[in-house]
Amino acid sequence: MSTNIIGSLSLIVWLPIFFGIVVLTIGQDGREHLVRWVSLVGSILGALVLVPVWTQFDQTKTEFQFVESIPWIDTFNINYHLGIDGLSLILILLNVVTTILVVIAGWEVITKRVSQYYASFLILSGIINGVFCSLDAMLFYVFFEATLIPMFLIIGIWGGPNRVYAAIKFFLYTLAGSLLTLVALIYLYRLSAGSFSIADFYLLPIPQSAQLLIFIALFAAFAVKIPMWPVHTWLPDAHVEAPTGGSVVLAAVMLKLGGYGFLRLSLPIVPDAARELAPLVIALSLIAIVYIGFVALIQRDMKKLIAYSSISHMGFVTLGIFIFNAEGMQGAIIQMVSHGFISAALFLCVGVLYDRIHSRQIADYGGVVNSMPKFAALFLVFAMANAGLPGTSGFVGEFFVIMGAMSNNFWFAFAAAMTLILGAAYTLWMYKRVVFGQVTSDRIADLKDVNAREFSMLLVLAFVVIGVGLYPKPFTDVIGTSVTTILELSSVSKY
Amino acid sequence: MSTMLADLGVKDTMTNMNMYLLAALAPLIGSMLTGFFGRKIGRSGSHVVAIIGVLVSLILSIKIFIDVLNGNSFNGSVYTWAVVGGVSFEVGFLIDRLSSLMMIVVTSVSLMVHVYTIGYMKDDPGYQRFFSYISLFTFAMLMLVMSNNFLQLFFGWEAVGLVSYLLIGFWYKKDSAIYANLKAFLVNRVGDFGFLLGIALVLHFAGTLDYAAVFDQSEDLSVRQIELFGGVGWSLITVICICLFIGAMGKSAQFPLHVWLPDSMEGPTPISALIHAATMVTAGIFMVARMSPLFEYSEMALSFVLIIGSITALFMGLLGLVQNDIKRVVAYSTLSQLGYMTVALGVSAYSAAMFHLMTHAFFKALLFLAAGSVIIGMHHQQDMRFMGGLRRKMPITWMVSLIGSLALIGFPFLSGFYSKDSIIETVQLSSIPGAGFAYFAVLLGVFVTALYSFRMYFLVFEGNYRGNNQSGQDVSESHHDPHESPPVVWIPLVVLAILSVFSGAISIQPILFGDYFKDVIFVLGSHDVVAQFGEHFHGWLAMGMHGFQTLPFWLAMAGVLTAWFVFYYSPKTRNKLSVFAPLIRLFEQKYFLDKFNEWFFALGARSLGDLLWKVGDQKIIDGFLVNGSAKLVAKMGTRLRRIQTGFISHYAFIMILGAFTLVTIWLFGK
Secondary structure (H helix, E strand, O other): OOOOOHHHHHHHHHHHHHHHHHHHHHOOOHHHHHHHHHHHHHHHHHHHHHHHHHHHHHHOOOEEEEEEEEEEEHHHHHHEEEEEHHHHHHHHHHHHHHHHHHHOOOOOOOOOHHHHHHHHHHHHHHHHHHHEEEHHHHHHHHHHHHHHHHHHHHHHHHHOOHHHHHHHHHHHHHHHHHHHHHHHHHHHHHHOOOOOOOHHHHOOOOOOHHHHHHHHHHHHHHHHHHOOOOOHHHHHHHHHOHHHHHHHHHHHHHHHHHHHHHHHHHHHOHHHHHHHHHHHHHHHHHHHHHHHHHHHOOOEHHHHHHHHHHHHHHHHHHHHHHHOOOOHHHHHHHHHHHHHHHHHHHHHHHHHHHHHHHOEEEEHEEEEEEOOHHHHHHHHHHHHHHHOOOOHHHHHHHHHHHHHHHHOOEEEEHHHHHHHHHHHHHHHHHHHHHHOOOOHHHHHHHHOOOOOOHHHHHHHHHHHHHHHHHHHHHHHHHHHHHHHHHHHHHHHHOO | OHHHHHHHHHHHHHHHHHHHHHHHHHHHHHHHHHHHHHHHHHHHHHHHHHHHHHHHHHHHHHHHHHHHOOOOOOEEEEEEEEEEOOOEEEEEEEHHHHHHHHHHHHHHHHHEEEEEHHHHHHOOOOHHHHHHHHHHHHHHHHHHHHHHHHHHHHHHHHHHHHHHHHOOOOOOOOHHHHHHHHHHHHHHHHHHHHHHHHHHHHHHHOOOOOOOOHHOOHHHHHHHHEEEOOOOEHHHHHHHHHHHHHHHHOOOOOOOOOOHHHHHHHHHHHHHHHHHHHHHHHHHHHHHHHHHHOOOOHHHHHHHHOOOOOOOOHHHHHHOOOOOOEHHHHHHHHHHHHHHHHHHHOOOOOHHHHHHHHHHHHHHHHHHHHHHHHHHHHOOOOEEHHHHHHHHHHHHHHHHHHHHHHHHHHHOOHHHHHHHHHHHHHHHOOOOHHHHHHHHHHHHHHHHHHHHHHHHHHHHHHHOHHHHHHHOOHHHHHHOOOOOOOHHHHHHHHHHHHHHHHHHHHHHHHHHOOOOOOOOOOOOOHOOHHHHHHHOHHHHHHHHHHHHHHHHHHHHHHHHHHHHHHHHOHHHHHHHHHHHHHHHHHOOOHHHHHHHHHHHHHHHHHHHHHHHHHHHHHHHHHHHHHHHHHHHHHHHHHHHHOOOOOHHHHHHHHHHHEEEEEEOOOOOOO
16 A cells, blocks of 8 residues: 555554644543543544455465555664554454553443553554554564553552452563573574564574573463463463553453564564474463463452463464464464453443442352343353354354364364363352342442443454354454464474 | 255255254343343333244244155254364254254243243242243253254253252242352252263264264264273273263163252242253153164163162152152152153163153143142142142142142043053063062052052042131231142143143154154164053053053052042051151151262362361361461571671671682583
8 A cells, every 4th residue: 555645554553642642732630531442442443444454355365465664773673664454464453453442441340540550551552553554573472462551550559458469460471581582583593694573583593502492481471471380370360450451451362462463573483493392382282271270270369260261262273373273273263352351341231230249250240141131141141152162253262272172183173172171160150149149238229230331342242252152254254364384384493 | 066955955954044043042042031121111011022033933843844744854064163183173053853853842842831821920039030040941941952963962951950950949038049059050060060070081082072972973972982990891882881870870860860859849930841841851751862873782770770760760669659749749750751762761761761751741831730720829839738629729730730740640541641652562572680669660660659649639629628727827918828820830731731731642643653753763673662662552531441451551540549539538548657767757858868978979078178267278288387487497597697697708708608609500500
């Protein structure tokens, strides 16, 4: 799109950030209403600018599309280099939709520092789009790290009572991982004789020992981010303390940065190391699926339960990526998108309850269906999706990963399929204790069912979750070429 | 001319496709209308819409059935679900003699249940929701049976499980109901776990999930091996079949995954009839019959099926003997009859299994709905100890119950006789390992079936009414005398009773010995017990007449007589039953299986989760690794503080030192 003054991808990245800054500048006291509306317009525009990109995107092309490149720091040959493939596209879609939901979710709930709250989310949304669009490793790294700042603020300012501990744990955990990434990127820059272009890294021959070190350095960042067992313990704490919107973005989008990193950097840049260490990653993924499934079962806090369920579901992503076949990788990507919608919906559901009762403890609920039937019905859709029921998006990813795992090893598939039982057990047991049964207290009896705002956002998510479950083909088609390309790149030895 | 014919052909398949789609979707439309607009269209609006949906589906099913009889089978895709790794995953229909028979069974029982529900649920606040669910169930079940591939089969499979979950927990305020629905879903998930692994194996080794394409390769698959435990090769097809059958064990409630079915009786009675007796629980039987081209190549899998089936047929029947809740007796009877069907599958008598599936659907739906009628008449009393003498008070219900019970115990000329006798005869002829045990189990099962059926019959319908002298019961309810149910309730009963009487005699010839299943069920010549049995078959009349001289008939009569003696003629003998006390306790405790599951699986999983969380996550990872490194950093911080002297010159020195180090590294790197 050379005719455009500003590139489509730049628009996708910078429009939300621009609106974030606008919201900050207009956000004096007493203007909360204006701030909300401007934020909503900003988030919707952010989604609308994706429409032409989605329609013009060529699913058959193996190269990156909508490429923009401007020199940024000439001395180190760092470029403002953007471009997308199907993988980026589908994750950007997830991000922009999530942003709209988050704006709606905070509408009446956030009354403290409204403009800063919305600005954080809008800016975060732009930065995340930046990660998904970057074709320059340094630019990628800057965006990747920059996501920490708004999220740190969101948890630290609008979070629960223990927010400072959670925010710092979140920050240090993920920062520690990603510093090693920087070292790896600088090494690659040296090795490629002065390039930070990711595409250059793809073609770069790298000796075996260096590959292993680079893989471990990248792994440190992405494994923490996604998060994998045993570096997952920051996630439940962060979720419990984060405000609803923060949990939604964290689970729906930020975790996916880890999976994206594996696919965009680890596999194509150091394919030999990735294949060599795949058994280890697979083992960790299967531990996550089974071990965390059991841990989720006994959680008493709804948010913690969903957080653990997220870790278990992310185990499918890493498993699907590291079994190196098309089913697995497609499944992993679909799982990322699907989990984005489902976890967002579940956190919104918990938010709906929390706004009314101010508790996340399962024990404080019971019999919610009696006073909130509409909510109960929608919540059930998401609970079933989380349990991987066919006909919902939750099934698609798990199905393909299990199918892919079977061509690797019967027992991989066996362990992964355990989620059929465990996922249903922890999700539906929670649902039963919260929603079904006699009304347990007056507060439950007095609950008001979802209002129009809450109903519409959950309904949209329900449509998406069921729509993807019944007809995932548009999504699998979009990412099909990316998967083939990544698999091809990672099958060639680079010694 | 040829193009014209081709055009016609295309048009033909198009209209056929529309017909299939409409048959499946009509109940879904009904379900959505009642579900989303139930308030607006009101109660009668809801049941009219739902019933029209199912009625359309039934009429089309009959039309499709006739079509199929005329040779118009269909196998084609509706839409492509996804294309991944070069494999296309489709949603499509396979309309043949097997699926069209199932469609008729499903839609006809469903229609009867829909009509019956008008009466049974008339005072329930969830009336519209109930119709929405049962119509949704009909849709899901149709998608299951009409599928032409494993993926859609799994879709339908889980969807009926979902509706079953919703319906068992229909009265969501009842603790027992919401416990039962969670249990049902989870136990079914255990089965689905195996089922999905089986599907994954099929996809991996056959490269497709399309039935026809997979079955074409079954002979090749049968010679392949798979390594499961270090170096030992297993027959691939055995592993596939056993995995798939584990799915069937969940859905069709076979031992030891049967534990959810008795508890599912917490749901309203119409769904016990529709889902937990006539249709959903037979999905596993249908599935194995559909997979006959795979199962035939694994004698070991068939043997496994046979043993599981025989255990279920006999031991679940025994539990029916000690139940006092009228619905639970019928539930255990269902388990036992599902066992009979599974036994038939195990001896490769797939057609006999399907035949029993059909007759059982009619007479078991009848027995459940009749039990429901008794429950309405008794004002929601389900305990048989407080019934008795209802024959005079509820004559229609009595009459149809008697017919249903006689059909169940296999009284000659009734439908159950033809199907059950066929199973027993084929088991006797079979030489599959385990057939001896199975023959013993199904024969003894006949006696047990007759005993619990007529125990129920005598306790409910004969003797004196015991409803008024119940102790400790809510007296306010028992003042009303039992009364016959309204016509919307008894008309479906009568229809089902007619089907229970005649459906066996008219269909045994075509289904078992004709060529009805010739193209859809595959049986190896060496396993073909049905054909051997056919050599002795001389028409339904002769078989019925001969039925009076067979061992099963006399075993059944012995059961009826025992029941008559103990529960009607001389009730005092019941006091002498204390010699069987340990046995009765074993039965009452359901072989302690529920207790074991509760302790081992439910409690065990929670303890394991607790251990992993508290020790793994909190102590080791967070306590030792994360906070440990934080402490380490803090310690280093205190040490480092000593260097922070505050003198600029010190800092400058250290900066120079650092820069020097960095430059050195840089140079060495080059």
